[in-house]
Amino acid sequence: MTDGTARPARPAIPTLAYALLSLLAREALTGYEMGQRLRDPIGLFWQARHSQIYPVLGRLEELDWATSQVIDGRGPRPTRRYTITDVGMAALRAWLAAPQARRTSRDDLLLRVYASWVADPAITVGLLREAETRHAEQLSTYLARRAKVRAGEALDPPGTPGFADYATLRRGIGYERGRLAWVRWLIGQLEGS
Amino acid sequence: MTDGTARPARPAIPTLAYALLSLLAREALTGYEMGQRLRDPIGLFWQARHSQIYPVLGRLEELDWATSQVIDGRGPRPTRRYTITDVGMAALRAWLAAPQARRTSRDDLLLRVYASWVADPAITVGLLREAETRHAEQLSTYLARRAKVRAGEALDPPGTPGFADYATLRRGIGYERGRLAWVRWLIGQLEGS
DNA sequence: ATCTCCATGTAACTCGTTACATGATTTT
DNA sequence: AAAATCATGTAACGAGTTACATGGAGAT
Numbered sequence: 001m002t003d004g005t006a007r008p009a010r011p012a013i014p015t016l017a018y019a020l021l022s023l024l025a026r027e028a029l030t031g032y033e034m035g036q037r038l039r040d041p042i043g044l045f046w047q048a049r050h051s052q053i054y055p056v057l058g059r060l061e062e063l064d065w066a067t068s069q070v071i072d073g074r075g076p077r078p079t080r081r082y083t084i085t086d087v088g089m090a091a092l093r094a095w096l097a098a099p100q101a102r103r104t105s106r107d108d109l110l111l112r113v114y115a116s117w118v119a120d121p122a123i124t125v126g127l128l129r130e131a132e133t134r135h136a137e138q139l140s141t142y143l144a145r146r147a148k149v150r151a152g153e154a155l156d157p158p159g160t161p162g163f164a165d166y167a168t169l170r171r172g173i174g175y176e177r178g179r180l181a182w183v184r185w186l187i188g189q190l191e192g193s
Numbered sequence: 194m195t196d197g198t199a200r201p202a203r204p205a206i207p208t209l210a211y212a213l214l215s216l217l218a219r220e221a222l223t224g225y226e227m228g229q230r231l232r233d234p235i236g237l238f239w240q241a242r243h244s245q246i247y248p249v250l251g252r253l254e255e256l257d258w259a260t261s262q263v264i265d266g267r268g269p270r271p272t273r274r275y276t277i278t279d280v281g282m283a284a285l286r287a288w289l290a291a292p293q294a295r296r297t298s299r300d301d302l303l304l305r306v307y308a309s310w311v312a313d314p315a316i317t318v319g320l321l322r323e324a325e326t327r328h329a330e331q332l333s334t335y336l337a338r339r340a341k342v343r344a345g346e347a348l349d350p351p352g353t354p355g356f357a358d359y360a361t362l363r364r365g366i367g368y369e370r371g372r373l374a375w376v377r378w379l380i381g382q383l384e385g386s
Numbered sequence: 387a388t389c390t391c392c393a394t395g396t397a398a399c400t401c402g403t404t405a406c407a408t409g410a411t412t413t414t
Numbered sequence: 415a416a417a418a419t420c421a422t423g424t425a426a427c428g429a430g431t432t433a434c435a436t437g438g439a440g441a442t
Contacts, residue, residue, distance in 0.1 A: 014401070015301065022308035032421050045303030052402060054423060075421025076409040093312045096305055100320065102327060104430090108208065108296050110238030110361050112289055115215035117357045119286045127293065134295060158386045164310045167382075168303050171375045178371040182364045189360075193351045207429070225393050245430060247395060268393025269437040297402090389442075397434075406425075413418070 016056050017065075019046045021092045024066055024084040026161050030073070031057055031080065041145070041165070044172045057082060065091050113186070121190045128190075132183045139176035145169055209249050210258075212239045214285045217259055217277040219354050223266070224250055224273065234338070234358070237365045250275060258284050306379070314383045321383075325376045332369035338362060 019042070023034055034057075035050045037043075057080075060066040065088030073079025084092075109131050116124040146169055149155075149162075156162030212235070216227055227250075228243045230236075250273075253259040258281030266272020277285075302324050309317040339362055342348075342355075349355030 012400080015299070015304070016401085018308070019304055022304065025308060025311050030421080031423095035421095042304075042307060045298070045300040045307070047297045047299070047402095049403065050422075051404085051424080073421060074410060074419090075423095076407095077422045079421060089311060092308055093316075096309060096312045096320065097316050100301055100305070100323065103299060103301050104240045105238070105298060106208070106240070106296060107238035108293055110364060111208070111212055111215065111235070112293070113364075114235060114238070114357050114361050115211070115218060115285055115289060117352055117354050118218050118282060119289045121351060123286075123290050127289065130293065158314060158383050159310055161310050163382075164307050167379055168307050170378075171303060171306075171372075174371045174375055175368075178367045179364075182367055185363075186360055189356075190351050205428080209429085223393075224395095228393095240430095242431065243394075244396080244432085266393060267391085267438060268395095269435095270394045272393060387442100390440085392439080393437095395435080397432100399430100399432080401428100401430075403428075404426085407423080409421090411418100411420075414416080 013059075013063075014056065016046075016048050016052060017060060018092060018095045019048070020053070020056060020060065021065060021084060021088055021095075024082055025089065025092060028081050028083040030071070030082070032075075034082075042168075044142075044168060060088070063087070063091075121193070125187055125190050128183050128187050132180065132187070135176050135180045135183065139173065139180065142169060142173045142176060146173065206252075206256075207249065209239075209241055209245060210253060211285060211288050212241070213246070213249060213253065214258060214277060214281055214288075217275055218282065218285060221274050221276040223264070223275070225268075227275075235361075237335075237361060253281070256280075256284070314386070318380055318383050321376050321380050325373065325380070328369050328373045328376065332366065332373065335362060335366045335369060339366065 019038070020034055023029055023037055023042070029037070031050065031053050035048070035053055038046060038048045038053070057066070057068075060082070061068060064085055066082045066084050068080040068082045070078045071081045109127070112127055113124070116127075146166075149166060149169070155166060212231070213227055216222055216230055216235070222230070224243065224246050228241070228246055231239060231241045231246070250259070250261075253275070254261060257278055259275045259277050261273040261275045263271045264274045302320070305320060306317070309320075339359075342359060342362070348359060
């Protein structure tokens with residue numbers, strides 16, 4: 001030992017690093033643009049604020065998974081556009097093949113429904129109607145996106161970014177439909193009694 | 194000012210506090226028992242480790258949302274059984290009526306699918322098959338639970354804990370079925386090309 | 387003998403959000 | 415004139431996981 005402290009040789013790579021790589025695999029982007037895509041379109045399954053993104057971008061450069069060059073920008077600080085490297089592409093492929101630790105999920109609405117029997121049914125119906133509105137809006141957003149894709153006739157084949165977009169979008173639509181059906185079923189149960 | 198530091202008058206109540214209250218609204222429990230229920234049955238929509246639970250239990254007592262009494266236990270430290278108070282029940286009801294901030298969700302599998310076009314389709318099929326197995330197992334667990342409920346003939350009516358159990362379980366089943374259908378569709382697409 | 391379950395607590399760390407900070411350009 | 419958008423960074427905090435710590439009872 002040289003300094004008396006235990007240091008992990010390689011701190012774990014956060015999943016956000018792979019989320020950013022998956023964006024950079026498609027096109028070179030600035031941190032700001034990645035932030036936009038982490039709201040939409042991939043906000044469907046991954047989100048991050050800019051305060052979380054920028055430190056990870058530094059990390060990607062350290063690892064040589066991406067390189068950056070300063071471009072013209074309108075911010076008070078230099079604007080950098082990031083490009084994925086071959087090493088970065090290899091890291092992304094390795095992550096795809098790595099075993100998945102199933103994520104835990106926390107669902108506010110389900111928790112409220114679990115506790116809802118303590119309150120007046122009108123309260124529960126109220127929160128379900130709110131959820132119904134949100135899910136209906138989200139569903140129509142996704143459906144509009146799918147309609148735009150389909151307007152261009154033939155679907156991209158598997159192995160293309162376009163197909164991957166469509167596959168994830170399809171799950172988003174299925175999720176919102178399933179949620180809506182359940183919320184409406186529950187409202188019916190509560191109002192029918 | 195008395196000490197020169199800015200202190201927030203009331204630190205925010207974490208959602209976990211309400212998750213614990215929703216358990217205590219049904220029955221008096223020890224911290225350990227709450228930990229078990231946060232794996233199953235309510236692990237479906239909320240989870241927590243014991244290291245997160247115990248500090249929140251202290252908080253519940255401070256707020257007078259629950260009281261505890263030392264009971265006979267087999268641990269090296271005194272075992273406490275918590276009981277919800279009227280104030281706690283009121284707090285739970287108030288939370289049910291409070292506006293919901295929609296939770297962000299992060300989905301590892303969707304992210305991998307989004308990035309999957311960079312890798313060999315066999316890799317993607319592999320990770321989808323793994324997911325298929327996990328979801329099929331989870332679905333059969335839920336179905337077994339529902340079968341057990343239904344064996345007791347008539348369903349509990351809305352406004353009862355039994356109905357709330359059933360409602361959340363129903364959503365779990367719907368979720369797993371939707372996921373499975375999507376995963377199988379995707380495998381079909383990848384193998385068919 | 388070893389493993390699992392019972393049972394509670396703290397410490398260290400990572401992940402994620404909110405707030406602070408700065409400043410030009412475009413839209414309302 | 416005010417607000418939104420572009421654009422990047424740090425600080426403080428809350429949420430959540432892993433690891434440390436302790437020790438008896440019952441099962442394999």
